[in-house]
Amino acid sequence: MRAFVFPGQGSQKVGMGADLAEASVIAREVFEEVDDALGQKLSAIMREGPEETLTLTENAQPAIMANAIAVLRVLEKEGGIALADKASFVAGHSLGEYTALCAAGAFTLADTARLLKLRGQAMQAAVPVGVGSMCALLGADIDKAQxxxxAAAEGEVCTVANDNDPTQVVLSGHKGAIERAIGLVKDFEIKRGVALPVSAPFHCTLMQPAADAMAEALGKTPPGTLWVPLYANVTAAVVSDPADVQRLLVEQVCGRVRWRESVIAMHATGVKTFVELGGKVLGPMIGRTVNDVTVTSVVSMADIEALVKEL
Known part of the structure; x- marks a missing residue:
């Protein structure tokens, strides 16, 4: 069994998608369609920067999605590979869940771009700059992180946002609480705590205004039928009913990204091959989580051509 997986925020970089767009008209069409849907030249920001503009949540989220869908479309249209024929499941990390749903036919490319633009804006607006923060705990399992x-909360919000793999957990919450957590890592036998360069505390209860905004947006643009079932972030379980997908996408804004558990669950179901489209972030996490699997990261035209031969 095979799962196609899609990266989340942090995988963006200036120049992303440029080589693929140069090599393939199909990729260029994806970037143009996203530009048209958003009414902005996002493709130019992806190609040329500046980095601080690309890193803005409202730009990074649709950019990462567009890059991954461009890879998928080239794979499908030039490689003759249909996702629905080759994937048993899809999954994505945080915003990557929207990419996965686009890949599985639940959202159009244009709707996915607009939803992610709104999601980024809503997440940024939910908490004033400087109030919230996030940190990565390196050498921490979920029990130590919790x-x-x-211990660090002291009446403020401090919670697990991303359970990425057995050695990496991300905390989110009030800035003071996150700073206390970083200062306490040695007391909990955690190797390091690293403050993340993010503009808002994602995946914690401080994001409730953004969850409300996404509930409204998804009410107007609900997901359709999935060609391939999804492993959802907040449940680490398979879902295929569009109404359940819609509900879980709203919960996901404040909820924990249970990536490690999702990988374990997919592996237990029989997934032996993971294909990451549009990034090289999830592959190492998967490799640290389960054994006896093949992980392929596909970003370039050469990567696509190699994958076509494998499939």
Whole structure:
């Protein structure tokens, strides 16, 4: 069994998609369609920067999605590979869940771009700059991370946002609480705590205004039928009913990204091959989580051509 997976925020970089767009008219069409849907030249920001503009949440989220869907479209239209024929499941990390749903036919490319633009804006607006923060805990499992978060909270929000793999957990919450957590890592036998360069505390209860905004947006643009079932972030379980997908996307804004558990669940179901489209971030996490699997990261035209031969 095979799962196609899609990266989340942090995988963006200036120049992303440029080589693929130069090599393939199909990729260029994806970037143009996203530009048209958003009414902005996002493709130019992806190609030329500046980095601080690309890193803005409202730009990074649709950009990462567009890059991954461009890879998928080239794979499908030039490689003759249909996702629905080759994938048993899809999954994505945070915003990557929207990419996965676009890949599985639940959202059009234009709607996915607009939803992610709104999601980025809503997440940024939910908490004033400087109030919230996030940190990565390196050398931490989920139990150590949860104990640290509880100790650091002191009445503020401090919670696990991303359970990425057995050695990496991300905390989110009030800035003071996150700073306390970083200062306490050694007390909990955690190797390091690193403040993340993010503009808002994603995946914690401070994001409730953004969850409300996404509930309204998804009410107007609900997901359709999925060609391939999804492993959802907040449940680490398979979902295929569009109404359930819609509900879980709203919960995901404040909820934990249970990536490690999702990978374990897919592996337990029989997935032996993971294909990451549009990034090289999830592959190492998967490799640290389960054994006896093949992980392929596909970004360039050469990567696509190699994957076509494998499939």
């Amino acid at each position: 104990k640290l978060a509880s």
